[in-house]
Amino acid sequence: MASPPAAPTLRARAVSAGYGDARVVDELSLAIETGRITALVGPNACGKSTLLKAVARLLPLAAGSVLLDGDDIHTLRTREVAKRLGILPQAPVAPESITVADLVWRGRHPHRRFGQRRTEADDRVIAEALAATGTADLVDRPVDELSGGQRQRVWIALALAQDTPTLLLDEPTTYLDIAHQIEVMDLLADLNEATGKTILLVSHDLNQAALYAHTIVAMRDGRIVRQGPPADVLDARTVAEVFGLDCVVVPHPRTDRPQIFPLGRRHLTEENQ
Numbered sequence: 001m002a003s004p005p006a007a008p009t010l011r012a013r014a015v016s017a018g019y020g021d022a023r024v025v026d027e028l029s030l031a032i033e034t035g036r037i038t039a040l041v042g043p044n045a046c047g048k049s050t051l052l053k054a055v056a057r058l059l060p061l062a063a064g065s066v067l068l069d070g071d072d073i074h075t076l077r078t079r080e081v082a083k084r085l086g087i088l089p090q091a092p093v094a095p096e097s098i099t100v101a102d103l104v105w106r107g108r109h110p111h112r113r114f115g116q117r118r119t120e121a122d123d124r125v126i127a128e129a130l131a132a133t134g135t136a137d138l139v140d141r142p143v144d145e146l147s148g149g150q151r152q153r154v155w156i157a158l159a160l161a162q163d164t165p166t167l168l169l170d171e172p173t174t175y176l177d178i179a180h181q182i183e184v185m186d187l188l189a190d191l192n193e194a195t196g197k198t199i200l201l202v203s204h205d206l207n208q209a210a211l212y213a214h215t216i217v218a219m220r221d222g223r224i225v226r227q228g229p230p231a232d233v234l235d236a237r238t239v240a241e242v243f244g245l246d247c248v249v250v251p252h253p254r255t256d257r258p259q260i261f262p263l264g265r266r267h268l269t270e271e272n273q
Contacts, residue, residue, distance in 0.1 A: 009034050009198065010055065010085075010166060015064035017054040023062060024050040025222040032166075035196040037188065039209035042219035043243050048202045049090055049170050051219070055200070056087045056168045082110035086164040090171055090202075092155050094143040100154050101139040104129060107161030129160035132187055148175030156184060160191075167191075169201040173208070181205075185212045206260045210234050211252065218242045234258040 010032040018024040025047040032038055032055075040048040053059035055066050057073050066073040068084060086107075094103055107129070108122045130136040133153040143151060152175050159167060172188070173181040189212050191197045203209040209216055210230040217227040218234075220242045226233045239247045239260060246263040 009069050010200070011067045012051065012055055013065050013067060015051070015054050015066065016062040017050055017059050018062065019050075023222070025054065027064065028222065028224065029064075030055075030217065030224065030227075032198060032200050033215055034198050035192070036214040037192050037199045037201070037212060038215040038217060039213035040200070040202045040217050040219060041204075041206055041209050041242075042225075046219045046242075047222040048219055050222075052168055052170050052200065052202055053089070056085060056089075057081060058087065058089065079110050082162065082164075084164055084166060086159040086162040086167045088155055088159045088167070088169045088172060090174070094151075096144065097142050098144075099139065100135060100141055100143055100146075100157075103143055103154060104135075104139075104157045104161050107158040107163075110162060125163050126161050129157040132160060132191075133157040134183070149177060149180050152176055153180070153184070156187075165196075166198040167200070169199065171202050171204065173203075173205070181208065188212065206234060206239070210257050210259065211255060230257050234260060 012028060012030045014027045014029055016023050016026045016028070024045075028047075028051060030051070040051065042048050050059065054061055057066070061074070068076065068081065073081060104126055105118070108118075108126065111122075127136070130139065133156050135150070135153050135157050138146065138150060138154065143154060146154065152172070156172060159169070167188075173184050176184060185208055188199055188201070192199055213230060215227060216230050216233040218225045218238055225242050226238050234249060235258070236247055236249050239245055239249070248261045248263060249258050250261065251257065252259050
């Protein structure tokens with residue numbers, strides 16, 4: 001008999017958030033499953049990144065609350081939150097001329113007291129983060145001299161060096177070619193499987209989300225349309241409702257997970273000929 005799912009450690013409760021007077025998500029509730037990979041998917045401007053920022057305390061709430069291990073996240077000290085949540089925002093900006101080594105080292109700051117020297121534990125975690133992301137050979141390079149793909153892997157290394165039980169990632173495969181996209185997703189899956197790390201990520205790639213996530217949360221217009229296992233969520237009806245897109249959904253030949261093949265107007269015309 002399967003074990004019951006663990007109680008969520010991260011929960012958005014009737015959250016409303018946005019920018020200025022415009023609410024992007026309104027009274028949205030979501031429980032993130034502990035020890036699982038959850039992918040937020042949906043069209044541009046549907047509220048995926050806004051929800052992630054609100055959960056990560058990067059965006060103030062207009063209403064509602066976010067609970068981290070039962071505590072209102074806005075009542076916790078910043079250092080305490082940083083020990084529990086590792087966050088990779090979309091298009092992060094590094095300080096000018098900072099090296100890869102120094103940037104990744106910043107991931108260890110929540111675990112240090114003021115003035116404390118670097119420890120063997122710090123060195124071990126940083127080395128593991130660099131090795132896992134394939135960036136160990138870049139440690140002496142300035143971040144602003146790296147390619148987009150290299151920079152993205154370095155930022156992921158920083159998030160890993162933070163060594164938190166939960167990772168929040170906003171489009172972690174941005175700027176990466178297909179091979180490095182799969183490497184990053186494999187890395188996240190390995191971390192989840194080996195350490196039980198809880199991962200919440202925003203993805204624009206439905207097929208990657210279907211292959212790697214345990215749970216898909218499909219959003220449109222600031223609301224959740226459907227959520228659940230990929231096979232339950234990613235069908236042609238939901239894709240049409242969420243994206244306004246006709247498609248064919250077939251099982252992956254090796255994993256049996258759903259894979260989406262979009263149908264543009266040209267393909268629909270050809271199909272009807």
